[in-house]
Amino acid sequence: MIDDVAKEHLHGDLREIREVLLQKIEGLGEYDIRRPLTRTGTNLLGLVKHLALWESRYFGEVFDRPFPEPLPRWDDLGQRGADLWVAEHETRDEVVGRYRRAWAHSDATIAALTLDSPGHVPWWPRPRVNLFAVLVHMLTETGRHAGHADILREQLDGSTEAASEERDEAFWAARRDQIERAAVKAARTERGPGV
CATH class of the missing domain: 1.20.5 (Single alpha-helices involved in coiled-coils or other helix-helix interfaces)
Structure with missing residues (x-):
């Protein structure tokens, strides 16, 4: 019983933070959602693209439930970091749509498996994992990047969750x-x- 409660709690938090991240690009033009706002190039739409890829991967291939769309190989050093920015030919709708499809795929994986279901993350030092570990990892990563998005959005137009009218x-x-x-x-x- 506690596993079901924990799973629903973690999954609910993940669902909520995904929506928060997408709210950060609402009302902004193409330039502002794509432009590099840090020395390393961090940008709002790039964060969405990054999370779409990694959520697809973590709740897909890690549990032998591949995401139905092509993904770059995780070990392709030439592509490392390409998921953190959006090329001019990639549209906002495509990136957001891919993220939403990743959610649906992830949600199906989470619903189908128990928290102790085994998975394999070849890029981790201890590759043998379970759904609980991956769910916590993705919740942490999504929350971290949503925090980045909060700061980037505030830099752009001053909007914050805390800034009430x-x-x-x-x-x-x-x-x-x-x-x-x-x-x-x-x-x-x-x-x-x-x-």
Whole structure:
């Protein structure tokens, strides 16, 4: 019984965080969802593409339930990182559609298997796994990338989950200034008195 409760809880959280990630690209133009916003090129639509690939792989080939669409080989070093950005010929609808199809495939795998069902992750140091480990891993990865998406979206247009309509730009400017003053004071303390 506890396995069923745990599985539904983890699966429910995964479903929720997937939707949160897609909300981060809503209302933005093609340039903003694709443009590199960090030194390494992290971008919003690239995060969606990345998660579509890895969710397909983790809930597909790991449990001998291959995703029905072609996937690049996991051990192709020449393709490493290509899933983190979107080429000009790939459309938003294609990337989001692939992610949603990956969800459906993953959801079917999760529904069909028990938490202790064995799988094999050849790229992990300890490749013998079970559904529980993979479900926790994908929930963690999706949550991590949704957090990246939160920050990227805030960089683009200032929108955040926390920024309610009650808090205007003046509030956020004052909050930022308060945080900056605290950081400056902490840096001075670290250097010692008289510096």
